[in-house]
Amino acid sequence: MALIVQKYGGTSVGTVERIQNVARRVKLRRDAGDDVVVVVSAMSGETNRLIGLAHEISEHPDLREMDVLVTTGEQVTIALLSMALHAIGCDARSYTGAQVRILTDSAHGKARINDIDALRVRADLKAGRVVVVAGFQGVDEDGNITTLGRGGSDTTAVAMAAALKADECQIFTDVDGVYTTDPRVEPRARKLDRITFEEMLEMASLGSKVLQIRSVEFAGKYNVPLRVLSSFDEGGEGTLITFEEEGVEAAKISGIAFNRDEAKLTIRGVPDQPGVAYKILGPIGEANIEVDMIVQNIANDDTTDFTFTVNRGEYDKAMKILQETAEELGAREVIGDDKIVKISLVGVGMRSHAGIASRMFETLSKEGINIQMISTSEIKISVVVDEKYLELGVRALHDAFDLGEAEE
Amino acid sequence: MALIVQKYGGTSVGTVERIQNVARRVKLRRDAGDDVVVVVSAMSGETNRLIGLAHEISEHPDLREMDVLVTTGEQVTIALLSMALHAIGCDARSYTGAQVRILTDSAHGKARINDIDALRVRADLKAGRVVVVAGFQGVDEDGNITTLGRGGSDTTAVAMAAALKADECQIFTDVDGVYTTDPRVEPRARKLDRITFEEMLEMASLGSKVLQIRSVEFAGKYNVPLRVLSSFDEGGEGTLITFEEEGVEAAKISGIAFNRDEAKLTIRGVPDQPGVAYKILGPIGEANIEVDMIVQNIANDDTTDFTFTVNRGEYDKAMKILQETAEELGAREVIGDDKIVKISLVGVGMRSHAGIASRMFETLSKEGINIQMISTSEIKISVVVDEKYLELGVRALHDAFDLGEAEE
Numbered sequence: 001m002a003l004i005v006q007k008y009g010g011t012s013v014g015t016v017e018r019i020q021n022v023a024r025r026v027k028l029r030r031d032a033g034d035d036v037v038v039v040v041s042a043m044s045g046e047t048n049r050l051i052g053l054a055h056e057i058s059e060h061p062d063l064r065e066m067d068v069l070v071t072t073g074e075q076v077t078i079a080l081l082s083m084a085l086h087a088i089g090c091d092a093r094s095y096t097g098a099q100v101r102i103l104t105d106s107a108h109g110k111a112r113i114n115d116i117d118a119l120r121v122r123a124d125l126k127a128g129r130v131v132v133v134a135g136f137q138g139v140d141e142d143g144n145i146t147t148l149g150r151g152g153s154d155t156t157a158v159a160m161a162a163a164l165k166a167d168e169c170q171i172f173t174d175v176d177g178v179y180t181t182d183p184r185v186e187p188r189a190r191k192l193d194r195i196t197f198e199e200m201l202e203m204a205s206l207g208s209k210v211l212q213i214r215s216v217e218f219a220g221k222y223n224v225p226l227r228v229l230s231s232f233d234e235g236g237e238g239t240l241i242t243f244e245e246e247g248v249e250a251a252k253i254s255g256i257a258f259n260r261d262e263a264k265l266t267i268r269g270v271p272d273q274p275g276v277a278y279k280i281l282g283p284i285g286e287a288n289i290e291v292d293m294i295v296q297n298i299a300n301d302d303t304t305d306f307t308f309t310v311n312r313g314e315y316d317k318a319m320k321i322l323q324e325t326a327e328e329l330g331a332r333e334v335i336g337d338d339k340i341v342k343i344s345l346v347g348v349g350m351r352s353h354a355g356i357a358s359r360m361f362e363t364l365s366k367e368g369i370n371i372q373m374i375s376t377s378e379i380k381i382s383v384v385v386d387e388k389y390l391e392l393g394v395r396a397l398h399d400a401f402d403l404g405e406a407e408e
Numbered sequence: 409m410a411l412i413v414q415k416y417g418g419t420s421v422g423t424v425e426r427i428q429n430v431a432r433r434v435k436l437r438r439d440a441g442d443d444v445v446v447v448v449s450a451m452s453g454e455t456n457r458l459i460g461l462a463h464e465i466s467e468h469p470d471l472r473e474m475d476v477l478v479t480t481g482e483q484v485t486i487a488l489l490s491m492a493l494h495a496i497g498c499d500a501r502s503y504t505g506a507q508v509r510i511l512t513d514s515a516h517g518k519a520r521i522n523d524i525d526a527l528r529v530r531a532d533l534k535a536g537r538v539v540v541v542a543g544f545q546g547v548d549e550d551g552n553i554t555t556l557g558r559g560g561s562d563t564t565a566v567a568m569a570a571a572l573k574a575d576e577c578q579i580f581t582d583v584d585g586v587y588t589t590d591p592r593v594e595p596r597a598r599k600l601d602r603i604t605f606e607e608m609l610e611m612a613s614l615g616s617k618v619l620q621i622r623s624v625e626f627a628g629k630y631n632v633p634l635r636v637l638s639s640f641d642e643g644g645e646g647t648l649i650t651f652e653e654e655g656v657e658a659a660k661i662s663g664i665a666f667n668r669d670e671a672k673l674t675i676r677g678v679p680d681q682p683g684v685a686y687k688i689l690g691p692i693g694e695a696n697i698e699v700d701m702i703v704q705n706i707a708n709d710d711t712t713d714f715t716f717t718v719n720r721g722e723y724d725k726a727m728k729i730l731q732e733t734a735e736e737l738g739a740r741e742v743i744g745d746d747k748i749v750k751i752s753l754v755g756v757g758m759r760s761h762a763g764i765a766s767r768m769f770e771t772l773s774k775e776g777i778n779i780q781m782i783s784t785s786e787i788k789i790s791v792v793v794d795e796k797y798l799e800l801g802v803r804a805l806h807d808a809f810d811l812g813e814a815e816e
Contacts, residue, residue: 054487076461144507
């Protein structure tokens with residue numbers, strides 16, 4: 001008998017019928033003798049509907065009240081799922097984040113979990129009940145309702161699993177696991193049975209948006225075995241995300257992530273002085289624009305070139321700020337390109353294997369793909385290329401590193 | 409400077425625009441120097457939408473989960489109203505029933521308030537904030553979400569006013585006060601400036617559905633001055649419902665209530681034995697059918713006739729049960745009529761003035777209206793007549809007791 005925490009997202013509970021499907025699935029697990037805690041999101045579309053109401057009233061609604069508003073979304077789902085469980089003869093009880101109680105700090109809209117008091121949950125499990133918990137929400141020390149930020153239901157599930165010392169935390173999504181790369185780009189992409197937390201972190205942040213990053217960090221921190229499964233495919237085993245490197249496939253590379261959503265900006269001929277990086281990126285950060293890759297070439301005479309990438313949607317805003325900065329710094333010019341993509345190789349095997357980078361560059365070169373930027377970390381290598389090469393680059397790398405399905 | 413509790417129902421907060429209107433109205437009061445606590449219902453239609461979702465899942469949804477579900481309705485309203493107040497520069501903070509905290513018993517769907525801990529509310533008022541409280545909901549000792557039953561937002565408002573020792577509890581509705589009778593039936597109906605709690609209780613239970621009965625009882629118990637006002641008419645003073653008889657208009661009769669929604673059933677030739685009333689009404693009560701008027705005539709030989717009225721919607725169900733009972737008791741026959749109405753005179757003045765009943769019967773008789781049943785209490789006299797006489801009867805009585813507007 002195991003203790004399993006399952007998390008179902010907004011699409012999986014998007015209609016009454018789907019909620020009833022989730023109930024059946026939970027009951028199967030319960031009937032098999034396991035204790036089950038279910039974490040659910042708001043029905044798909046509901047959170048946006050609520051945010052829409054708020055924006056009819058105010059462009060910048062009060063964050064405390066925003067949390068009071070949007071948390072009603074999951075509260076509706078927990079009630080309906082509990083009813084659906086009762087309807088098929090499975091005893092269940094729902095809890096809001098405040099009821100559980102999931103204690104967070106007071107950062108409305110992006111709170112972090114400090115503690116979970118799972119006493120009532122344990123009592124219910126002991127009494128044979130399924131426990132249904134509202135994802136994404138908590139309560140601060142003063143009893144104010146908080147949210148963990150959008151998509152935070154994954155974090156709730158992992159945190160519940162950690163607090164209950166669950167045997168596994170299962171995240172149900174619309175994909176059946178983590179793939180070596182996006183199957184829509186490379187049809188030979190293969191589902192991984194296992195992946196390490198570190199690799200998953202790199203895959204997630206690089207655009208394989210299977211899981212919320214924070215939930216993966218959380219799972220790693222508390223050693224919670226995490227499994228990604230499909231809500232719609234009942235037989236699948238999904239992908240287990242593990243904190244043990246042993247047992248992970250021996251491959252040097254686990255997968256290829258990519259991000260279509262990038263734009264790059266370059267400021268050229270900046271006087272090469274200490275603090276110049278801060279002077280350039282400070283105003284960008286103040287405007288709440290997130291910077292992804294940063295590359296600074298060595299100085300040429302007394303000036304240097306400085307390039308960074310941002311989310312494509314913030315390209316115009318960043319360009320305007322950078323032009324002002326260039327004027328202040330007396331830089332030669334500002335250029336940019338919002339037709340670029342980032343492709344990344346990810347794998348813990350990379351650590352101990354030389355030559356991965358050179359094989360990557362060789363592969364791209366053979367296909368005539370020009371590399372515009374390079375950035376590396378211990379377990380990944382990222383390159384920026386023209387967006388027209390995305391599919392070609394991903395497929396060539398997938399092939400070069402033998403990531404595809406074994407031919408039979 | 410006064411402390412005012414205002415309650416706005418579902419129609420008054422039915423759209424974003426209406427919520428913004430309520431915010432403006434609250435701010436006016438606040439700007440005048442008063443402390444304001446606002447109790448709100450769910451946006452009109454929302455509670456029914458949620459109940460509809462539940463019924464898609466189960467015919468008899470679990471009551472605990474039903475409360476978790478429907479309380480999201482008011483939670484949405486408190487957040488939006490607080491945002492609307494912020495948007496016009498009025499500091500405000502929202503509270504769910506659990507947050508306030510409104511402590512109730514555990515009778516889900518029809519809980520009663522045991523206690524209110526208004527500590528946080530007082531602190532907010534002191535800090536110059538408007539406090540926005542979700543009506544209709546509370547929390548039991550174990551932290552489970554409860555509801556006071558539909559329409560219970562009035563009760564929340566009165567209970568908050570009692571707990572805070574507020575100077576007045578103002579209930580905003582779609583009428584501008586309590587009238588001597590329904591103006592749609594008698595255009596000369598006059599708005600009352602004041603009415604006593606007892607009269608209001610009789611008016612409410614008799615079909616003048618301005619306020620929820622329980623909230624009026626509550627107000628009486630805790631001596632909370634209650635005022636009914638229109639949400640849409642800004643100038644009006646409404647009707648003050650008071651617990652002092654002095655100052656109330658000296659009229660013997662305050663108003664005429666009526667109920668179109670009645671049906672009567674008669675069981676004839678029942679053996680006149682002790683316990684026969686219980687044998688007849690027991691099965692009706694067990695079927696959750698509410699009985700209104702009950703009349704038993706004195707026995708004729710060894711048998712008696714027994715008549716009672718029920719809500720018209722439950723006539724068929726009651727008839728079926730009564731026919732079974734009649735067979736068991738060996739009664740002669742069962743007859744019924746679902747085309748009847750009840751008309752009632754209400755007034756505390758009735759206590760000290762003889763002749764009210766006889767003038768009522770005389771008035772109806774002059775109009776050729778046959779009285780089918782009569783029932784009296786200390787401050788009301790009710791008669792049942794054929795439904796076709798409703799308007800004629802109400803107008804004739806309104807005139808006979810000088811309730812209309814003074815002619816100028």
